Amino acid sequence: MPTSRRRTAALTITLAAFLGVTAPAAQAVPPAASDDPQEPPHAQCRTKVVGSIGTATCFNPNGNNSRVRLHIECKRWYDPDVDTDARGVTIGPAQHATLAGRCWQEIADLWVSHAPGG
Incomplete structure (x- = not known):
């Protein structure tokens, strides 16, 4: 068998073995942090x-x-946050x-914060 074919066969076998070992590991990813059941539902x-x-x-x-x-965060430094927070x-x-x-x-930024209701 010529050297180039041996090298190709060896690389193919190595690649197949590597993919066979790493493929199942990719499926064992833990759930994302947003799926945390401890987080209370909010609006x-x-x-x-x-x-x-x-x-x-x-x-x-x-x-x-x-x-x-x-x-609300205002864009200009001299612009106070009127009626915000x-x-x-x-x-x-x-x-x-x-x-x-x-x-x-x-307005530079706008966001809503959530807390459990009272």
């Missing part, structure tokens, strides 16, 4: 920015109360809530 919120006004529309599909709070709103089961806040000029 689902969608955010929207129009000019200098930020809005979050939330719906609580769960059987427990959920407390949501809108946070206000008190949270408790959303009961199967209820909606709309939260709004604004900056004097542009």
Whole structure:
């Protein structure tokens, strides 16, 4: 058998053995952190920015109360966060809530924090 065929055969066998060993390991991946059963369910919120006004529309599909709070970070350093980081709103089961806040000029970031309802 010529040397090139031996080398090709050896590489093919090595590759097949390597793939056979590593393929089952790829299927044994632990679940993602977001699938943690200890994490309490919370309201689902969608955010929207129009000019200098930020809005979050939330719906609580769960059987427990959920407390949501809108946070807005203004783009300009001299622009204080007007009407933002206000008190949270408790959303009961199967209820909606709309939260709004604004900056004097542009909004840099907008997010909603969640906590178990009270």
